[in-house]
Amino acid sequence: MTWDWSFALKILPDLMAGVFYTVLVTLASSAIALTGGLLLAILESVSTAFGRAFVRFWLELARGVPALVLLYFAFYVLPEAGITLPAMPIGIAVLGIVYAAYSSEVYRGSLITIPVELRDACVALNLSPYVTWQRVLVPLMIKRSLPVLVNYVLGLFRETTVLFALGIPVLMGQAIVVADQSFRYLEPFTLASVIYLGMNLPFLFLLSRFKVKYA
Amino acid sequence: MKAILEYWLVLAQGLWVTIWTSVCIIVGAALSAVVLGALRLSDTPALRVASMLVIEAIRAPSALILLFWVFYALPLLPGMPRLSPLAAAILVLALDGGVYGAEIVRAGIEAVHRGQTDACRALGLSKLQSFTKIVLPQALSQIVPAFGSLARSMIKWTAIASFIGVHDVLYVANFVRGQTYETVTVFCLLAAFYWILNVLCGFAFRALEQVLPLNRALRVARVSVRVASKADASVGAAG
Amino acid sequence: MLSAVEFSRSGPFVPAAAAAPMEADGSANRSQQAMWSIEFEKVSKSFGAHRVLVDLDLHVRPGEKVTLIGPSGSGKTTVLRLAMTLEKPTGGDIRVFGESIVFDAAGKPISGSQEARIRRRCGMVFQQFNLFPHLTVLQNLILAPTTVLRQSREQAEKSAFEYLRIVGLENKVHAYPAQLSGGQQQRIAIARALILRPEILLLDEITSALDPELAGEVLDVVRGLAQESKVTLLIVTHEMRFARDVSDRIVVFDAGRIIEQGSPEKIFTNPESERTRAFLRSILNH
Numbered sequence: 001m002t003w004d005w006s007f008a009l010k011i012l013p014d015l016m017a018g019v020f021y022t023v024l025v026t027l028a029s030s031a032i033a034l035t036g037g038l039l040l041a042i043l044e045s046v047s048t049a050f051g052r053a054f055v056r057f058w059l060e061l062a063r064g065v066p067a068l069v070l071l072y073f074a075f076y077v078l079p080e081a082g083i084t085l086p087a088m089p090i091g092i093a094v095l096g097i098v099y100a101a102y103s104s105e106v107y108r109g110s111l112i113t114i115p116v117e118l119r120d121a122c123v124a125l126n127l128s129p130y131v132t133w134q135r136v137l138v139p140l141m142i143k144r145s146l147p148v149l150v151n152y153v154l155g156l157f158r159e160t161t162v163l164f165a166l167g168i169p170v171l172m173g174q175a176i177v178v179a180d181q182s183f184r185y186l187e188p189f190t191l192a193s194v195i196y197l198g199m200n201l202p203f204l205f206l207l208s209r210f211k212v213k214y215a
Numbered sequence: 216m217k218a219i220l221e222y223w224l225v226l227a228q229g230l231w232v233t234i235w236t237s238v239c240i241i242v243g244a245a246l247s248a249v250v251l252g253a254l255r256l257s258d259t260p261a262l263r264v265a266s267m268l269v270i271e272a273i274r275a276p277s278a279l280i281l282l283f284w285v286f287y288a289l290p291l292l293p294g295m296p297r298l299s300p301l302a303a304a305i306l307v308l309a310l311d312g313g314v315y316g317a318e319i320v321r322a323g324i325e326a327v328h329r330g331q332t333d334a335c336r337a338l339g340l341s342k343l344q345s346f347t348k349i350v351l352p353q354a355l356s357q358i359v360p361a362f363g364s365l366a367r368s369m370i371k372w373t374a375i376a377s378f379i380g381v382h383d384v385l386y387v388a389n390f391v392r393g394q395t396y397e398t399v400t401v402f403c404l405l406a407a408f409y410w411i412l413n414v415l416c417g418f419a420f421r422a423l424e425q426v427l428p429l430n431r432a433l434r435v436a437r438v439s440v441r442v443a444s445k446a447d448a449s450v451g452a453a454g
Numbered sequence: 455m456l457s458a459v460e461f462s463r464s465g466p467f468v469p470a471a472a473a474a475p476m477e478a479d480g481s482a483n484r485s486q487q488a489m490w491s492i493e494f495e496k497v498s499k500s501f502g503a504h505r506v507l508v509d510l511d512l513h514v515r516p517g518e519k520v521t522l523i524g525p526s527g528s529g530k531t532t533v534l535r536l537a538m539t540l541e542k543p544t545g546g547d548i549r550v551f552g553e554s555i556v557f558d559a560a561g562k563p564i565s566g567s568q569e570a571r572i573r574r575r576c577g578m579v580f581q582q583f584n585l586f587p588h589l590t591v592l593q594n595l596i597l598a599p600t601t602v603l604r605q606s607r608e609q610a611e612k613s614a615f616e617y618l619r620i621v622g623l624e625n626k627v628h629a630y631p632a633q634l635s636g637g638q639q640q641r642i643a644i645a646r647a648l649i650l651r652p653e654i655l656l657l658d659e660i661t662s663a664l665d666p667e668l669a670g671e672v673l674d675v676v677r678g679l680a681q682e683s684k685v686t687l688l689i690v691t692h693e694m695r696f697a698r699d700v701s702d703r704i705v706v707f708d709a710g711r712i713i714e715q716g717s718p719e720k721i722f723t724n725p726e727s728e729r730t731r732a733f734l735r736s737i738l739n740h
Contacts, residue, residue, distance in 0.1 A: 060410070061406070061410075063367065063413065064367075064371075064406075064409055064410035064413040064414065065371070065406045065409045065410055065413075066371035066372075066373075066374035066385070066409060067371075068374045068375065068385065069374060069385065069402065069405055069406055069409065070406075072389070072402065073398075073402040073406070076392070076398045076402070077398055077399055077402065080398060080399070158276075158277035158278075159277065161277045161279040161280055162279060162375065165378070172277075172279060172280055172283075175280070175283075176283070179287065185287035185288045185291060186288045186291045186292070189280065189283050189284040189287055189288040190284065190288055192276075192280055193276045193280050193281065193284050196275065196276035196277065196280055197272070197275040197276050200275040200276075204271075328582075328584075330580055330582050330584035331584060331586065333535075333538075333540050333578075333580065333584060334578075334580065334584035334585075334586070336538065336539065336540055336573075337538050337540070337576070337577060337578035337580075337647070337656075338577075338597070338598035338602065338646070338647075338650065339570060339573060339574045339598060339602040339650065340597075340598065340601060340602060341570070344601050344602075348597065348601070349586055352588050353586075353587065353588055428588035428589070429587060429588040431588075432587055432588050432589070432590075432630040432631075432632060433587070433630075433632055435630055435633070436630050436632035436633045
């Protein structure tokens with residue numbers, strides 16, 4: 001079988017729809033991941049043994065179990081519990097939660113590198129704990145975590161491919177649908193690979209900017 | 216639960232496939248990581264650029280699309296082999312692990328103090344000799360822990376092999392779920408499988424860390440310091 | 455340490471077992487005729503826009519002990535690193551016993567194997583010791599003899615013990631570097647360089663990383679070496695008393711150029727240049 005340009009052109013709109021959903025899912029999931037991770041990190045820092053155990057449990061789950069298994073679990077078990085949701089929100093939520101666990105580790109790492117003296121200064125200024133977190137600690141945590149977080153968002157973007165397993169029309173899913181309908185595999189998968197590769201470029205650009213800034 | 220137990224044999228087989236695939240891809244990744252990582256720091260610009268391109272080209276699209284491409288599209292190109300699902304999965308995942316590992320290796324090598332290679336040159340060692348005898352053994356103390364956490368992720372990566380028909384534990388679990396409708400139990404079992412594998416892998420790498428040359432040297436030094444200070448303490452007590 | 459001092463007063467510095475001549479290749483013959491053990495001719499070195507050495511001319515006779523002094527950043531260490539081919543000069547030529555380590559006979563950049571062969575006649579001891587932390591003292595010493603000179607393990611170990619005796623550390627054979635004091639580590643590093651029987655030994659601020667009370671034991675070893683052996687020494691140091699004791703010639707550097715050179719007496723008692731006087735004042739008042 002040889003490369004067929006006209007076929008490649010014909011499937012391009014379908015693949016582009018996949019690109020749209022991929023971007024959508026990535027954005028939504030990373031929003032959950034980045035804010036959720038921050039909240040988990042704060043929870044772990046301020047709370048009691050219970051909060052800490054809760055965060056550790058999520059982290060162990062995300063570390064040890066494939067996202068795909070968690071996706072299937074949510075997809076099949078939620079309806080049994082009487083919650084019927086479309087695949088898309090389930091996929092977004094599961095990936096978001098998994099990566100929230102990862103990013104909480106990143107935030108925690110940058111939180112413990114903030115010097116103790118800085119917290120002492122906040123106490124000395126009689127800042128309330130809320131203001132201390134909101135105006136001093138959280139901005140610093142975010143600033144210090146940013147380069148690593150971009151890396152995790154990149155990882156999340158790459159992992160959105162598995163969402164096709166729930167029938168979500170991400171680029172990967174669209175490529176498979178097109179391939180199965182036409183029994184042509186070369187063009188859809190090659191094009192999809194190239195598009196995925198291209199979609200990495202913004203991330204690589206961001207990362208190189210950080211490298212210049214923080215090196 | 217009882218219904219699931221009837222399928223214990225298939226489940227065990229699936230688990231075996233997952234374990235076996237994991238071992239293969241972790242070993243394959245380790246080897247390709249050392250080669251790619253060393254090439255990445257080569258003195259020859261062409262080699263450096265080539266290895267960088269390979270690394271980016273494999274890393275940028277996710278493993279899943281590469282897996283589908285290798286399994287479905289690659290055989291359509293003239294002269295290319297049709298790989299079995301397992302072979303395709305091992306190839307793609309090992310390479311993918313290799314490119315992530317290459318960055319780990321590179322960072323580990325760069326962390327070895329510049330003076331060490333200066334000393335190697337001053338002693339007349341060749342580049343290969345100083346890499347294998349001096350730089351790599353020391354870099355391993357940085358590389359192995361980081362590679363350990365990569366290896367733990369790689370166990371999870373094997374899950375996507377089920378998409379092209381590898382009968383791994385996820386594939387089998389989906390089958391058992393369809394037969395028994397015990398979704399919650401099956402998936403809890405599955406999650407436990409992966410989690411335990413992951414923990415075992417962590418243990419294995421921690422054991423490996425213990426035998427690395429630099430770690431051993433530093434441990435000996437620490438122990439002797441501690442023994443010495445203990446001796447001092449007892450002298451003090453006697454006086 | 456005691457034995458090192460003792461040794462420097464008695465016995466020949468090169469132990470009998472290790473006193474065999476360099477492997478006989480063409481260069482050994484030529485070295486006897488060569489007038490200079492190392493020559494720098496119009497050598498310059500820049501890192502980017504920063505010029506570290508400017509048109510350096512320096513000729514060292516075989517067996518001569520030369521000490522380079524001068525303010526930090528004046529290019530002394532770069533001279534040693536160039537001689538060891540750890541850096542490439544930006545311009546000019548460097549010759550070791552008459553053979554260039556920059557160009558081959560045809561005037562092209564020298565090949566790696568050529569360079570390695572000539573480089574073997576030089577040894578270097580570093581400010582930061584640079585012992586291999588994952589190897590024991592013995593393994594540190596025999597690595598180069600077994601891999602570079604292809605000696606047998608027994609032979610290499612035998613000469614390792616001899617050189618350990620010279621630096622007074624024969625009881626530390628199986629220790630790891632991290633178990634030794636800085637002074638002991640540096641003495642091991644000296645033994646590691648000597649075991650290859652270099653004809654030129656480059657000593658780069660070998661006591662700068664040591665506490666003052668540990669520097670003495672290292673300097674005593676070098677004093678012994680300077681008295682007893684015919685090795686050419688090229689030394690960078692801030693220890694002026696030591697420089698005076700061991701050197702045949704002192705070379706004063708400033709801003710990448712030689713500003714003055716001469717016998718230790720002349721430089722330390724009656725320097726010509728005002729800049730030399732200023733440097734010596736600053737270091738002696740310190």
